[in-house]
Amino acid sequence: MxxxxxxxxxxxxxxxxxxxxxxxxxxxxxxISRTEDPHFPISAFSVVVVYPGADPQEIEHQVVQPIEDAIHTLDDVKELISTADDSLGIVRVEFEAYVDTEKRYDELTREIDAVARKLPSGVASIEINKINPGDVNIVQYALVSDTASYRTLEDTAKDLKDALERIPGVKKSETWAYPQRELRVELDLKRLAELHLSPIQVLGVIQADNINVPGGAVEAGARRFNIKTSGAYRSVQQVLDTVIAGNGAQAIHVADVATVRWDSGPLDYVARFDGERAVYVTANQKTGHNIFETKAQIDSAVADFAKTLPAGISLQLGFDQSRNVKSRLDRLGHDFTLAIILVALTxxxxxxxxxxxxxxxxxxxxxxxxxxxxxxxxxxxxxxxxxxxxxxxxxxxxxxxxxxxxxxxxxxxxxxxxxxxxxxxxxxxxxxxxxxxxxxxxxxxxxxxxxxxxxxxxxxxxxxxxxxxxxxxxxxxxxxxxxxxxxxxxxxxxxxxxxxxxxxxxxxxxxxxxxxxxxxxxxxxxxxxxxxxxxxxxxxxxxxxFPHADTPQFLIDITTPNGSSLTRTGEVLDEVEQVLDRQPEIKHLLSNLGHGNPRIYYNEFPHEDASNYAEIFVQLKAFDPRLTPALLDRLRQRFDAIPGAEIVVKEFENGPPIEAPIALRVIGPDLDTLRDMAARIETLMRATPGVRNISNPLRRSRVDLQLDIDTAKAGLLGVPVLDLDRTVRLAVAGLSAGDFHEPDGDKYPIMLRAAMQTRPTLSTLEGLHVASAGGAQVPLAELATLKLSESPPRIYRRNRERAVSISAYTETGYNTEAVTNNLLGKLAKMDWPPAYRYEAGGEVDARxxxxxxxxxxxxxxxxxxxxxxxxxxxxxxxxxxxxxxxxxxxxxxxxxxxxxxxxxxxxxxxxxxxxxxxxxxxxxxxxxxxxxxxxxxxxxxxxxxxxxxxxxxxxxxxxxxxxxxxxxxxxxxxxxxxxxxxxxxxxxxxxxxxxxxxxxxxxxxxxxxxxxxxxxxxxx
Structure with a gap:
């Protein structure tokens, strides 16, 4: 029928x-779950390796290349992109879209575990992260205070984090922008020299005393007992009482050569909310949950939490994704209703x-x-x-x-x-x-x-x-x-x-x-x-x-020359904030000095720590399809007049992430040649209509102070080069002697540092002594000299080859494809050295x-x-x-x-x-x-x-x-x-x-x- x-x-x-x-x-x-944008799996991962003290070239040869070679053996690898930075190597791998993501993650983990055993012993950590577009924060709160200590702000932020994580729809909450709390052991270098002790000896003793080795279990009759050993510090006094050396009659304790106290580490990431000092707390949502229901639960929890805030601290909502979702759904709902009426009329x-x-x-x-x-x-x-x-x-x-x-x-x-x-x-x-x-x-x-x-x-x-x-x-x-x-x-x-x-x-x-x-x-x-x-x-x-996203937010990236201090970058950030404060369309400014803003959009990822970088997350009162682009163009013109920094006004984009609309890559083996070719391409870009905000990562070399060690003399005096390097690091940046575990489960690093009132300077190195094999204290100046040297700020690699990407944005009114094709035509006429080539990235590559x-x-x-x-x-x-x-x-x-x-x-x-x-x-x-x-x-x-x-x-x-x-x-x-x-x-x-x-x-x-x-x- x-x-x-x-x-x-x-x-x-x-x-x-x-x-x-x-x-x-x-x-x-x-x-059904309601989200701003589609959440889709990406078969991409990042391998992050921390190797303290290594320069970019050491990171490249000793860390990045072995990892690349291991990953390259896996099937369906689409792209390998790596960066080698000071003390940090990052390898990003993307597999073909059709692969089983979980299976590839297991295979990648197995390969990294195998290669990790061959990496230098100084590697501190290796992390494998899944790159998931859905892991975006749906809220970003700011705890604001110019008077409260960072310790108070940190404790308050962690309390808010705990409150948010108790909400069923919240997957994870994080805290940002405060110095890491540490148990600081400040060494009196002069006193150590008088006692013929070296900082490395103190480090070794504390590390040895802080190890908790399980003692196993014994049986006594019908009972079985676990044996607890005496390792791991449980109080500050235990650290002070640690014996460093002795001759049988008199012991030298840590308290004799150092001060031990709780303190904050270096402040490398500073946050401000509308110009006031702040600490951020973010939360992202579990898959499958309704953002409006989750946000209602968050509002209830935050309202209760706000009643317990310490005096002098205010709680501000800097970002709420549910508002974006509601705006888009309401607009489409309006269109939907209008469409039904029109259909009915027809x-x-x-x-x-x-x-x-x-x-x-x-x-x-x-x-x-x-x-x-x-x-x-x-x-x-x-x-x-x-x-x-x-x-x-x-x-x-x-x-x-x-x-x-x-x-x-x-x-x-x-x-x-x-x-x-x-x-x-x-x-x-x-x-x-x-x-x-x-x-x-x-x-x-x-x-x-x-x-x-x-x-x-x-x-x-x-x-x-x-x-x-x-x-x-x-x-x-x-x-x-x-x-x-x-x-x-x-x-x-x-x-x-x-x-x-x-x-x-x-x-x-x-x-x-x-x-x-x-x-x-x-x-x-x-x-x-x-x-x-x-x-x-x-x-x-x-x-x-894909076009720009019609959202009432945008980002401003600020990059000062390589080697710039956090103070210098902060001065530029202050100037940019002053310009933004005069714009009536702007509602809030969430500034980040030394780090990128926490992730609040699916194809934007936070910038790594860098003293020459700052980012402002700008919240508008509303998005207007005509007025908002005009505001952004005015800001770009104004920021172009600020000297000594690259300032990029970035709109959020729809679609998969790209580095920039225009990107031209140069691939070749030698860094100096890559720098020269990148400079020529940058000159071409500046002469091409429609190009703005050009970024050339090799524009300026970084100037470093290189410690030139007389290895022959060090060998004669019985001073290991490793001890010398570690002594310098202890004095300048500090050395970790393990973790201090508190009863509540929190752990904090035990950091050995040289006692000083300010950030380390050249004079800090002058008083350093290194212990010889015979126990004598040898001044650092007798074994090494300091000299200025140029080095690349960062080494980029693409598909296991050195590369550099010169990127830019398109002026309003210009078509990205037309501008890129114009540039590619000019590149085709350039003389290219053997073994060097160019290719288009950005929108052209993504398209x-x-x-x-x-x-x-x-x-x-x-x-x-x-x-x-x-x-x-x-x-x-x-x-x-x-x-x-x-x-x-x-x-x-x-x-x-x-x-x-x-x-x-x-x-x-x-x-x-x-x-x-x-x-x-x-x-x-x-x-x-x-x-x-x-x-x-x-x-x-x-x-x-x-x-x-x-x-x-x-x-x-x-x-x-x-x-x-x-x-x-x-x-x-x-x-x-x-x-x-x-x-x-x-x-x-x-x-x-x-x-x-x-x-x-x-x-x-x-x-x-x-x-x-x-x-x-x-x-x-």
């Missing part, structure tokens, strides 16, 4: 089924009852699609909602066609049940074919490769789920409703709106169709000419990847990966649709006639996109792929009905003309409803959604108006052979 026949004859069952679909959707709506020609029946398919299809999205594990985010808005204009198409056909059968005099079953039966195969072709346009988008494909995946999935649900609704629930609701006494001409449309069809469309049929080759030739001319607009539009799958997606979509058409019609000619509408839609999409001033972006390309299925859907209705009329015995020209006039109304209504559903997205002026919506709208306009002439003409030129076809298509 056919589905439609079953539905008409089993009314109670259909009512229960409808209620079940609605209940599932409502349940999903209440439970249905009026069907009559109020018919329009009401079609509108029933909206909530049922949407709720069913939402339930499927929830069970598939996706969140409700800006892209999935955009998918629902796109689907809104499409999911009523099948219901319109079925309802309009049933109404036509009723006007012809059939009974309601008979009209519902026969009309649905007549159109069912065409409806199935239409929906299948539409789905085949979106399904390939689900398989787009790379992170860009993962980023947009929830959008086509929402369309596929919802449109599939609409097919089920249109062939089951709609016929049953129509048989009960549509008026039985409907006039043959319909209501006033329908009569008006029919007059327009007969008075305007029919004469144009006759003219086109009279000149078929001219009609096809003109449409082909329009298609060809539209492609001339593409170079003028340019290509782009190569992101757009690579579009060709495959288009091929799969077109050939999949062609296969469905051949299966449906059993004729290659019918298939070719239907597919002939594709170029017409592409023409309209390109023209409207160009007229609205948008480039050919990633989302615009998504729109073109979706358009293929949407426009073919309408052509199927026309060709299928023409075939039916010919099978009924009507002549070719009469069948073409009659089919064109009868099917024009449902085709027009489905196109107008699709346009109405997409119009709010197009008018939103969103650089993410609007290009996609405009492409589909433009394509539907051209394919509906021109295609309704070209498709009949192609049918006349290539009439299908229907001799083997059945007079009635099989139903359900």
């Amino acid at each position: 056919r589905i439609s026949d079953f539905a008409v004859r089993n009314v109670p069952f259909m009512l229960v089924a409808s209620l079940l679909l609605g209940a599932l959707g409502i349940s999903a709506w209440l439970k 249905l009026l020609p069907l009559g109020l009852r018919a329009a009401g029946i079609v509108m029933v398919s909206l909530p049922l299809s949407l709720l069913t699609g939402l339930a499927a999205l929830y069970f598939a594990g996706f969140s409700l985010n800006q892209l999935s909602i955009a998918g629902f808005v796109i689907a809104l204009g499409l999911l009523v198409d099948d219901s319109i066609v079925v309802t309009e056909n049933i109404a036509r059968f009723l006007r012809m005099g059939h009974t309601p049940d008979e009209a519902a079953m026969r009309a649905t039966r007549q159109i069912s195969l065409a409806v199935l074919g239409c929906t299948a072709t539409l789905l085949f346009a979106f399904v390939p988008l689900l398989a787009l490769p790379g992170n860009a494909g993962k980023f947009i995946r929830s959008m086509p999935l929402a369309v596929v789920f919802t449109v599939s649900a609409s097919l089920l609704v249109s062939l089951s629930i709609i016929p049953f409703l129509a048989s009960r609701v549509l008026p039985r006494d409907a006039t043959e001409d319909g209501n006033a709106a329908l009569r008006l449309l029919m007059r327009l069809i007969h008075g305007v469309y029919a004469p144009w169709l006759r003219r086109a049929l009279a000149h078929p080759r001219l009609t096809v030739g003109l449409s082909a000419l329009a298609f060809g001319l539209s492609f001339a607009l593409v170079p003028q539009m340019g290509l782009s990847l 190569k990966d992101s757009f690579a799958g579009f060709g495959t997606a288009i091929i799969v979509a077109v050939f999949g649709i062609m296969a469905i058409l051949v299966l449906e019609f059993g004729s290659f000619r019918s298939t070719l006639i239907v597919a002939g509408v594709i170029p017409l839609g592409v023409t309209g999409g390109i023209v409207l996109l160009y007229l609205c001033g948008y480039s050919l972006s990633f989302t615009a390309m998504v729109g073109f792929i979706a358009l293929i299925g949407i426009e073919i859907k309408n052509s199927i209705l026309l060709v299928d009905f023409t075939n039916q009329l010919r099978l009924q015995g009507k002549p070719l020209d009469e069948a073409i003309a009659e089919a064109g006039e009868i099917r024009f109304l449902p085709i027009l209504l489905t196109s107008v409803t699709a346009i109405g559903g997409l119009l709010p997205l197009a008018l939103q002026n969103s650089p993410l959604y609007s290009p996609m919506a405009l492409v589909i709208i433009g394509g539907l306009i051209s394919s509906t108006l021109i295609g309704r002439l070209v498709t009949p003409v192609m049918y006349k030129l290539l009439p299908p052979d229907l001799s083997a076809a059945s007079a009635e298509a099989p139903g359900y």
Whole structure:
């Protein structure tokens, strides 16, 4: 039995089924996670190695290269990017997008564990981190005080952290921007020299006394006892009482040569909230939780915590992601409501009852699609909602066609049940074919490769789920409703709106169709000419990847010359803050000196510690699509006038992370040559219009003080070079002697430092002595001299080769692709030394990966649709006639996109792929009905003309409803959604108006052979 026949004859069952679909959707709506952006897995990891005291070249050769070689042996490695810095090596590896992330993590861990045994003994730590776009903070609080001590701020921040982590929806909370508390052992170097002791001896003794080795277990009769050893300090007094040396009669204790006290380590990261000293507390959310529910729980916990704040400390909310999510969902919800109203208005020609029946398919299809999205594990985010808005204009198409056909059968005099079953039966195969072709346009988008494909995946999935649900609704629930609701006494001409449309069809469309049929080759030739001319607009539009995110926040990165002190960088930060304080559009400033702001956006990652770096996270009062870009341009011009620093105003971007819109990489073995080539490229960039904020990491070499050791003399005196190096480090930066464990489980480092009142200076080194093998104290000045030396500030490597990336941003009004191509043309004319090459990074490189799958997606979509058409019609000619509408839609999409001033972006390309299925859907209705009329015995020209006039109304209504559903997205002026919506709208306009002439003409030129076809298509 056919589905439609079953539905008409089993009314109670259909009512229960409808209620079940609605209940599932409502349940999903209440439970589904709501996020600002899609959370998608990235098969990327970072290996972070800390090797205190090593310079970048030592880190490169002794740490980075062995790790790279080990990782390179793994399968499916896509990219290796490494940096070698002072005391720090970072290797980032990205695997192909299709790999099993957990399996690769296990393999990577195994390889790193194996290579760790071969690394230098001085390596302090190795960490393997998963790079997860979903691990972003949803709140950032600031504990603000200019009077409270950092110890008080730290304790208060940790109390708030504990309160947040007790919330069920919070995954992790972190505290930021205060000096690490430490148990400091300040050595009196002069006293040590008098006692013929070295700092290294003190270090060794404390390390040895602080080791807790498990003693095992013993049995005594029927009892078993664990033996606790005496290691590990439990109080400061124990440290003071530690014996360093003695001659049997008198012991020398730590208290005799040092002061032991609790103190704070160096302040390398300073935070300010609106200019006042602050400590930050952040929290991120567990996967699958509703951000609004989590934020409500956070608000309750924070309100209780605020009552316990110490005097002089205020608690400020610096960032709340739920506001961004609410703003985006509200805006899309407004568009969604407007789209429903527009869709309802376009249905009026069907009559109020018919329009009401079609509108029933909206909530049922949407709720069913939402339930499927929830069970598939996706969140409700800006892209999935955009998918629902796109689907809104499409999911009523099948219901319109079925309802309009049933109404036509009723006007012809059939009974309601008979009209519902026969009309649905007549159109069912065409409806199935239409929906299948539409789905085949979106399904390939689900398989787009790379992170860009993962980023947009929830959008086509929402369309596929919802449109599939609409097919089920249109062939089951709609016929049953129509048989009960549509008026039985409907006039043959319909209501006033329908009569008006029919007059327009007969008075305007029919004469144009006759003219086109009279000149078929001219009609096809003109449409082909329009298609060809539209492609001339593409170079003028340019290509782009993902646009800026419309969020009321942005970042300002400040970089002073390499080697700059934290004080110097802070002076520039002060000047930038003064400029920002005068901007009325700004709400809050969250400043970070020496470190990047904690992570609050999925494709932004905090900058590592650096004394020459600062970052300001700027909160605006509101985002305005016209005023906010103008504010950012004003700030860029103002900051360009600040000398001695690179200041970059950065907007948050949609899509996968990229280093900068423009990036040119140079690869080669020698650092000096790389520096020279980078300088030449930077000069080219500065002379190229449209380029701003150029960053060249090798612009300036770093000047260091190098300790030049007389190894021969040190050897004669019995002074190990290692002891000499460690003595210098103890005096300058301090040496860790292990951890002090408190009863509550917290642990803090025990740091040995030279006693001094200020930060270490050159004079600090003058009083250093090193112990010889015989116990004599040898002045450092007799074994080593200090000299200035140049060294690279950081060594970059890409895919196991040395490299440097010169990056920049694009001026407002310039196209990134055009500017990059201009630069690449200049690079091609440069003389390149042997073994050196260049390549494009930034948007060009990311677009190569992101757009690579579009060709495959288009091929799969077109050939999949062609296969469905051949299966449906059993004729290659019918298939070719239907597919002939594709170029017409592409023409309209390109023209409207160009007229609205948008480039050919990633989302615009998504729109073109979706358009293929949407426009073919309408052509199927026309060709299928023409075939039916010919099978009924009507002549070719009469069948073409009659089919064109009868099917024009449902085709027009489905196109107008699709346009109405997409119009709010197009008018939103969103650089993410609007290009996609405009492409589909433009394509539907051209394919509906021109295609309704070209498709009949192609049918006349290539009439299908229907001799083997059945007079009635099989139903359900």
